[in-house]
Amino acid sequence: MGSLLMAAGCSQEPSISFFCESDRAGNYILKWEVSPKDDDDEIKIYMSKDDAGFQEPPVLTTSVNDYVATIPTGDPIGRHFFRLKVNKTFSGVISNRVFKTDSVQNFRDLGGYNTVTGKQVKWGRLYRSGELYELTGKDKNMLDALGIKTVVDFRDHEERLQYPDDYQAQKIIHIPMYTGNRAYVREKIIDGTFYRGDAIIFTQDTYKTLITDYSEEFAQLFDILCDEANYPVLIHGYLGKDRVGLASYILLYVLGVSNAVNEDDYLLSNSNISEEQVMGEARFLPERMQEAATVVCKVNLSYLNYAKTCMINKSGSIDNYITNELKLTEDKKEKLRQILLY
Incomplete structure (x- = not known):
């Protein structure tokens, strides 16, 4: 599963671009680019089963220079959504675009x-x-x-x-x-x-x-x-x-x-x-x-x-x-x- 690299759509700095894909086991792979950024900036990853709300605490906090993180959910069927935060700037809502299927083309x-x-x-x-x-x-x-x-x-x-x-x-x-x-x-x-x-x-x-x-x-x-x-x-x-x-x-x-x-x-x-x-x-x-x-x-x-x-x-x-x-x-x-x- 996957999606295009997307900009955050936010006028504030920094700008956060992202990519998301998931596998049939329910693991989500998030990739990001932040610009401008400081090397000591952290990125917080929030997860929710509802794209309308994201709660503290984040599921992961890591360096912006890691560029990628794998988030296991243990749920191969349910849909999960994410938002990234650097300093006070949030990304848009993130999820996988493409679904790997056994019998359906192009889902x-x-x-x-x-x-x-x-x-x-x-x-x-x-x-x-x-x-x-x-x-x-x-x-x-x-x-x-x-x-x-x-x-x-x-x-x-x-x-x-x-x-x-x-x-x-x-x-x-x-x-x-x-x-x-x-x-x-x-x-x-x-x-x-x-x-x-x-x-x-x-x-x-x-x-x-x-x-x-x-x-x-x-x-x-x-x-x-x-x-x-x-x-x-x-x-x-x-x-x-x-x-x-x-x-x-x-x-x-x-x-x-x-x-x-x-x-x-x-x-x-x-x-x-x-x-x-x-x-x-x-x-x-x-x-x-x-x-x-x-x-x-x-x-x-x-x-x-x-x-x-x-x-x-x-x-x-x-x-x-x-x-x-x-x-x-x-x-x-x-x-x-x-x-x-x-």
């Missing part, structure tokens, strides 16, 4: 990011992932522990029929978006008639279709996210990278996360999708066929930029697309900020 928390206005996206409210097909017992326990209340499934009818979700949340909402016959594409890759160029065109066409034909479906998602009673929410597709990737990008954009950080979140799919699990025997194919498989299983900023160009072509700007096509009024945007920002 991660959309929280933790700082906005350009100094706010922070709340942890534990909104998750994103691939499909929930044939979950292991461990993965079901993880979802239960996270308290997932609403699952939003972007897969189309055929995808859901062939690979039904194996998790029963209180609310399961289907918002189907057709992105091509994945079994057909996989078969074409394996039989050697679908190459890298074909895969790139296929993916670009998918992103264009999502922007031009499915604005009502994305608007439906944001209406769901504007209802605080639905949280915590998990949105998923097949691999959680294209339909979910665009939805996540638009949401973080609305919340005020910088474009650079937003793009980094989009690219995190590349390190959290197992091409071997997705394509199986394709990894033994000749290189030119493997290149096609990689395109299908991964994301690239060129696809995201193409989607943004499609938004601009359709509405004149990304902001206009969000307002006019996705029906995200200023009131709805403010509601999302109230629900999802510290």
Whole structure:
């Protein structure tokens, strides 16, 4: 499990940047950078199972020059949150972003990011992932522990029929978006008639279709996210990278996360999708066929930029697309900020 290196989002000095990951045994590894700092400065680490409150005393006090600490919790299922303190300066709330799973691709928390206005996206409210097909017992326990209340499934009818979700949340909402016959594409890759160029065109066409034909479906998602009673929410597709990737990008954009950080979140799919699990025997194919498989299983900023160009072509700007096509009024945007920002 892991997260990006994040700044504290605090105007006071010193500035604290952090990184957090955890393992299946419940150990958290915290890494930090403090600037400016004195060599004799101490860093205090506070831990809580509730991101809304942190109590004295800290679980660990150590030198800022240690840069890393491992915090064992003895709890492989429960979620833990942290804050760092140097002198009188606190970091933002810290937790792991990525979850190691046995049967789910690309499962991660959309929280933790700082906005350009100094706010922070709340942890534990909104998750994103691939499909929930044939979950292991461990993965079901993880979802239960996270308290997932609403699952939003972007897969189309055929995808859901062939690979039904194996998790029963209180609310399961289907918002189907057709992105091509994945079994057909996989078969074409394996039989050697679908190459890298074909895969790139296929993916670009998918992103264009999502922007031009499915604005009502994305608007439906944001209406769901504007209802605080639905949280915590998990949105998923097949691999959680294209339909979910665009939805996540638009949401973080609305919340005020910088474009650079937003793009980094989009690219995190590349390190959290197992091409071997997705394509199986394709990894033994000749290189030119493997290149096609990689395109299908991964994301690239060129696809995201193409989607943004499609938004601009359709509405004149990304902001206009969000307002006019996705029906995200200023009131709805403010509601999302109230629900999802510290």
